[in-house]
Amino acid sequence: xxxxxxxxxxxxxxxxxxxxxxxxxxxxxxxxxxxxxxxxxxxxxxxxxxxxxxxxxxxxxxxxxxxxxxxxxxxxxxxxxxxxxxxxxxxxxxxxxxxxxxxxxxxxxxxxxxxxxxxxxxxxxxxxxxxxxxxxxxxxxxxxxxxxxxxxxxxxxxxxxxxxxxxxxxxxxxxxxxxxxxxxxxxxxxxxxxxxxxxxxxxxxxxxxxxxxxxxxxxxxxxxxxxxxxxxxxxxxxxxxxxxxxxxxxxxxxxxxxxxxxxxxxxxxxxxxxxxxxxxxxxxxxxxxxxxxxxxxxxxxxxxxxxxxxxxxxxxxxxxxxxxxxxxxxxxxxxxxxxxxxxxxxxxxxxxxxxxxxxxxxxxxxxxxxxxxxxxxxxxxxxxxxxxxxxxxxxxxxxxxxxxxxxxxxxxxxxxxxxxxxxxxxxxxxxxxxxxxxxxxxxxxxxxxxxxxxxxxxxxxxxxxxxxxxxxxx
Amino acid sequence: xxxxxxxxxxxxxxxxxxxxxxxxxxxxxxxxxxxxxxxxxxxxxxxxxxxxxxxxxxxxxxxxxxxxxxxxxxxxxxxxxxxxxxxxxxxxxxxxxxxxxxxxxxxxxxxxxxxxxxxxxxxxxxxxxxxxxxxxxxxxxxxxxxxxxxxxxxxxxxxxxxxxxxxxxxxxxxxxxxxxxxxxxxxxxxxxxxxxxxxxxxxxxxxxxxxxxxxxxxxxxxxxxxxxxxxxxxxxxxxxxxxxxxxxxxxxxxxxxxxxxxxxxxxxxxxxxxxxxxxxxxxxxxxxxxxxxxxxxxxxxxxxxxxxxxxxxxxxxxxxxxxxxxxxxxxxxxxxxxxxxxxxxxxxxxxxxxxxxxxxxxxxxxxxxxxxxxxxxxxxxxxxxxxxxxxxxxxxxxxxxxxxxxxxxxxxxxxxxxxxxxxxxxxxxxxxxxxxxxxxxxxxxxxxxxxxxxxxxxxxxxxxxxxxxxxxxx
Numbered sequence: 001x002x003x004x005x006x007x008x009x010x011x012x013x014x015x016x017x018x019x020x021x022x023x024x025x026x027x028x029x030x031x032x033x034x035x036x037x038x039x040x041x042x043x044x045x046x047x048x049x050x051x052x053x054x055x056x057x058x059x060x061x062x063x064x065x066x067x068x069x070x071x072x073x074x075x076x077x078x079x080x081x082x083x084x085x086x087x088x089x090x091x092x093x094x095x096x097x098x099x100x101x102x103x104x105x106x107x108x109x110x111x112x113x114x115x116x117x118x119x120x121x122x123x124x125x126x127x128x129x130x131x132x133x134x135x136x137x138x139x140x141x142x143x144x145x146x147x148x149x150x151x152x153x154x155x156x157x158x159x160x161x162x163x164x165x166x167x168x169x170x171x172x173x174x175x176x177x178x179x180x181x182x183x184x185x186x187x188x189x190x191x192x193x194x195x196x197x198x199x200x201x202x203x204x205x206x207x208x209x210x211x212x213x214x215x216x217x218x219x220x221x222x223x224x225x226x227x228x229x230x231x232x233x234x235x236x237x238x239x240x241x242x243x244x245x246x247x248x249x250x251x252x253x254x255x256x257x258x259x260x261x262x263x264x265x266x267x268x269x270x271x272x273x274x275x276x277x278x279x280x281x282x283x284x285x286x287x288x289x290x291x292x293x294x295x296x297x298x299x300x301x302x303x304x305x306x307x308x309x310x311x312x313x314x315x316x317x318x319x320x321x322x323x324x325x326x327x328x329x330x331x332x333x334x335x336x337x338x339x340x341x342x343x344x345x346x347x348x349x350x351x352x353x354x355x356x357x358x359x360x361x362x363x364x365x366x367x368x369x370x371x372x373x374x375x376x377x378x379x380x381x382x383x384x385x386x387x388x389x390x391x392x393x394x395x396x397x398x399x400x401x402x403x404x405x406x407x408x409x410x411x412x413x414x415x416x417x418x419x420x421x422x423x424x425x426x427x428x429x430x431x432x433x434x435x436x437x438x439x440x441x442x443x444x445x446x447x448x449x450x451x452x453x454x455x456x457x458x459x460x461x462x463x464x465x466x467x468x469x470x471x472x473x474x
Numbered sequence: 475x476x477x478x479x480x481x482x483x484x485x486x487x488x489x490x491x492x493x494x495x496x497x498x499x500x501x502x503x504x505x506x507x508x509x510x511x512x513x514x515x516x517x518x519x520x521x522x523x524x525x526x527x528x529x530x531x532x533x534x535x536x537x538x539x540x541x542x543x544x545x546x547x548x549x550x551x552x553x554x555x556x557x558x559x560x561x562x563x564x565x566x567x568x569x570x571x572x573x574x575x576x577x578x579x580x581x582x583x584x585x586x587x588x589x590x591x592x593x594x595x596x597x598x599x600x601x602x603x604x605x606x607x608x609x610x611x612x613x614x615x616x617x618x619x620x621x622x623x624x625x626x627x628x629x630x631x632x633x634x635x636x637x638x639x640x641x642x643x644x645x646x647x648x649x650x651x652x653x654x655x656x657x658x659x660x661x662x663x664x665x666x667x668x669x670x671x672x673x674x675x676x677x678x679x680x681x682x683x684x685x686x687x688x689x690x691x692x693x694x695x696x697x698x699x700x701x702x703x704x705x706x707x708x709x710x711x712x713x714x715x716x717x718x719x720x721x722x723x724x725x726x727x728x729x730x731x732x733x734x735x736x737x738x739x740x741x742x743x744x745x746x747x748x749x750x751x752x753x754x755x756x757x758x759x760x761x762x763x764x765x766x767x768x769x770x771x772x773x774x775x776x777x778x779x780x781x782x783x784x785x786x787x788x789x790x791x792x793x794x795x796x797x798x799x800x801x802x803x804x805x806x807x808x809x810x811x812x813x814x815x816x817x818x819x820x821x822x823x824x825x826x827x828x829x830x831x832x833x834x835x836x837x838x839x840x841x842x843x844x845x846x847x848x849x850x851x852x853x854x855x856x857x858x859x860x861x862x863x864x865x866x867x868x869x870x871x872x873x874x875x876x877x878x879x880x881x882x883x884x885x886x887x888x889x890x891x892x893x894x895x896x897x898x899x900x901x902x903x904x905x906x907x908x909x910x911x912x913x914x915x916x917x918x919x920x921x922x923x924x925x926x927x928x929x930x931x932x933x934x935x936x937x938x939x940x941x942x943x944x945x946x947x948x
Contacts, residue, residue, distance in 0.1 A: 012641055019633050020903050027897050034896045034934025036921035039686060039858045044539035045825065046769040047529045047809065049548070054524040065518035067555075074523070081541070095771030131605065131795055138794050147621075159493050164793040167486055212513060292513075295520040297569030297800025319638040320612050321605055325799030326771025335521065351519065384513045422508045423501050429494050447510035460508025 002122045002282035002306055008202045008236060009312060013143045016315040043081060043092035051091065051327070053077040055335050058343035059261075060350040077334035087337030094326030100317045102129030102302070102324065106333040110288075112341060114304055117268070118277040118286070125282070126307040128314055131299045131324050133240055136287040137161055137205070139303075140238050141168045143312050144202045152190075152204040152235070154182060156430040158212045161205065161240070166433075173201055174432040179378040181211060181218040184225035191233045200233050209272060210243030210383015213430040213446040217247075217382045220273045227278050239275045240287045243383035245348045247271055248356040251379035253367065257360040259353065264342070267349050272382075282306035290332065292384070293351060298328045355384070358449035358457070362386055365458050369465035371474045384450035387427065393441035396473050410443040413471050422463040476596045476756035476780055482676050482710060483786060487617045490789040517555060517566035525565065525801070527551040529809050532817035533735075534824040551808035561811030568800030574791045576603030576776070576798065580807040584762075586815060588778055591742070592751040592760070599756070600781040602788055605773045605798050607714055610761040611635055611679070613777075614712050615642050617786050618676045626664075626678040626709070628656060630904040632686045635679065635714070640907075647675055648906040653852040655685060655692040658699035665707045674707050683746060684717030684857015687904040687920040691721075691856045694747045701752050713749045714761045717857035719822045721745055722830045725853035727841065731834040733827065738816070741823050746856075756780035764806065766858070767825060772802045829858070832923035832931070836860055839932050843939035845948045858924035861901065867915040870947050884917040887945050896937040 006014075024037045056066065057073040068074030083090040089103045101107060111127050114120065130136040145151065147169035153162070155174040162172065176186035187204075194200055204226070208218040218226070230237050247270065249258060262270070276286040282305070289301035303313060317323070336344055363379045366388065370377075374394045380386050390413065392398050392406035402408040410426045417424060427444035445464075449457055468474075480488075498511045530540065531547040542548030557564040563577045575581060585601050588594065604610040619625065621643035627636070629648040636646065650660035661678075668674055678700070682692040692700070704711050721744065723732060736744070750760040756779070763775035777787060791797070810818055837853045840862065844851075848868045854860050864887070866872050866880035876882040884900045891898060901918035919938075923931055942948075 095769035295569035
């Protein structure tokens with residue numbers, strides 16, 4: 001049963017009104033009314049008559065990196081000023097002042113996709129476009145948090161997400177994680193012992209699959225536990241899921257990378273259950289994006305959640321971003337319309353394969369080069385990131401040269417790696433505000449296998465391994 | 475001499491830090507470093523190899539509404555994944571996580587354009603892309619205003635701009651206008667009598683050319699006076715100028731519309747001097763946009779101002795919008811690069827001609843249909859809007875039926891117009907907050923000649939004129 005969560009809205013969000021001019025716009029386009037109300041330029045004056053985009057063709061058996069000009073197979077997406085294909089967003093509409101929620105064709109494609117992947121367990125859900133998850137996240141904070149409110153965050157998280165929230169004067173409450181993400185019992189304990197003079201945080205922000213920076217992924221069991229904690233303490237879960245489709249099989253040492261194409265059924269069944277898929281109360285907002293699966297520059301993301309909450313986002317967008325680019329909407333939808341839901345799944349399966357190859361190569365390189373006396377890792381099962389964990393206490397000069405401070409060792413190895421020609425980011429850079437000090441001597445580095453070709457990746461990891469060995473005197 | 479205006483920044487803006495990860499990014503792309511720092515997808519995986527757009531060709535002698543498929547003349551803009559033309563933004567870059575300021579090719583084109591049009595009188599100016607003037611305006615408020623701060627606004631202004639500011643808990647101080655925009659002496663008097671227990675407003679927000687809703691335009695003399703008031707009282711002028719290039723000759727009753735093409739020199743000389751063109755102290759932020767001259771759906775605007783202030787906008791954009799759509803940037807720049815500065819001026823001249831035809835037609839229709847006993851107007855010299863002013867005191871039942879309330883008469887005529895099939899927006903809908911009550915009996919309606927073909931416009935104005943006559947018993 002979907003709950004009314006309007007008590008969680010921020011004061012600003014509660015106060016947002018539709019523009020008074022909107023009441024006049026209901027007469028726009030009526031046959032018997034000459035509408036002199038709106039300052040819209042005529043589409044005749046948009047200097048684009050037609051846009052044609054060339055893209056690869058499903059089922060991508062030559063790989064997603066294979067370019068149509070080489071394979072000879074391409075999907076040609078033609079978008080005209082006026083409607084030709086049923087699924088296209090004509091330029092006369094996409095390039096006009098637009099529907100803040102998003103053009104219906106793309107919204108519908110994404111709703112069908114959401115239904116297929118997540119099977120949202122209530123009917124009053126909706127979807128609104130954004131210009132990417134950073135903006136979606138900012139909109140979440142502005143919709144729910146008053147200045148001074150607290151939010152729950154993973155103890156290591158995406159620094160830009162922290163900056164976004166800090167800009168809005170929000171306080172951070174970090175939640176303990178392990179190699180598999182948030183520890184549900186730690187979250188429950190934190191809230192059970194909450195200082196009752198302060199309100200319970202309204203939001204939990206989690207990058208739950210292929211987490212940035214740890215590479216960890218919450219399994220279904222943990223998600224169910226966390227969801228029931230959210231219901232118990234009445235907060236909203238913001239699942240920020242740009243890496244959701246970069247899920248892979250578990251890594252198995254010594255096993256060759258499995259390159260058989262998954263069937264659609266295998267692919268869909270293997271995806272971890274999302275928070276929104278178990279959201280019977282309507283207290284999850286799912287942030288999705290094309291950034292990691294198509295291209296970041298599309299600047300199209302979307303939020304899925306209960307309609308009554310999404311309406312508040314639309315009010316905010318009307319007076320800030322207005323809508324994502326019409327070029328982006330027309331071009332992306334032209335491709336998705338031609339690929340169809342099935343072709344899009346083909347793409348996601350092929351993408352997953354590329355990342356599996358990279359992940360496997362990375363872990364094999366770690367196995368080959370890293371001194372396991374001081375370095376350990378948990379192979380990621382999703383996303384773009386891997387981490388290596390080191391124990392500063394194993395450094396022979398930990399007490400003498402580094403004053404028993406793991407941060408100093410972390411920095412020394414970072415600098416040494418850089419000098420030797422490989423950059424990995426120190427884990428401490430991702431520490432959320434207000435994480436309590438502990439006596440732990442372990443620390444980590446975040447690397448990515450997304451951005452570089454395999455050969456370069458191997459060279460880099462060997463260099464970094466040598467830097468670790470040199471620093472630790474191995 | 476450009477002034478340091480950092481004392482005008484909001485607390486939030488002062489506190490914005492670059493991401494710590496940015497310090498690592500200086501190693502990105504260096505030959506001798508394997509960079510495992512950033513979660514960027516590889517451009518090989520962006521499913522767009524090439525985008526081709528078809529646009530009209532300068533000098534547009536068949537008019538800007540003439541489509542290339544009909545005239546046979548077209549500019550074909552091809553953007554590839556990798557760089558081909560010097561001026562193009564290749565898709566591999568535009569579709570990647572990007573430069574928050576904007577891709578250099580487009581930024582440079584707009585800087586050259588700004589230099590040509592405004593000749594900014596100091597050297598330390600810069601330009602950063604936004605996703606349109608609504609977002610630019612929001613960024614201005616967030617960069618300068620703390621909650622509770624006051625801003626100066628035109629007494630009739632764009633309701634969406636008011637909502638944007640209201641959402642950020644800003645107070646409004648309306649400035650008196652007449653048919654030619656803000657009255658400088660009224661602004662000076664307002665500030666001379668300012669309650670010294672409150673800080674002077676930090677911003678003046680003005681839609682100075684073809685103002686929305688009044689259609690008024692500030693002439694050079696008024697701008698110079700307002701600029702010197704800004705220097706005297708130390709505030710920043712936000713000139714929101716989407717309609718700047720829709721400037722026309724003065725309307726002359728009985729004269730046929732002048733359809734001779736202007737030369738570039740005539741066009742450039744006839745443009746009213748902008749605030750930024752007289753900004754010796756660096757206290758103007760100019761908000762420009764493609765929305766009215768190319769297409770609103772491009773979602774590309776830009777801010778021009780002193781570099782030290784723009785740097786603060788870039789910090790904000792990094793944690794909110796990130797950057798405008800890469801599709802938009804590539805496609806718009808591909809067209810501008812092919813048109814060149816000169817072709818773009820051809821376009822603006824041709825656009826101006828279309829609007830001049832519409833403006834002239836509109837005023838001629840007003841002259842033909844409106845009962846001049848109760849209706850008056852000042853023909854606009856810029857923009858998309860015209861207004862008609864009525865005097866409620868001339869209504870025979872003003873005191874009896876309408877309780878001497880001009881708003882009631884305004885609403886009655888609006889409703890009557892709507893019933894007769896023409897919608898014009900009541901001027902009171904645009905009144906800024908906190909405008910003091912007066913005994914004035916005049917009120918106005920805003921109409922637009924932008925959105926409808928001429929014939930329809932004529933039909934609408936005749937209907938509205940008849941509604942006025944019927945209401946006023948003429």
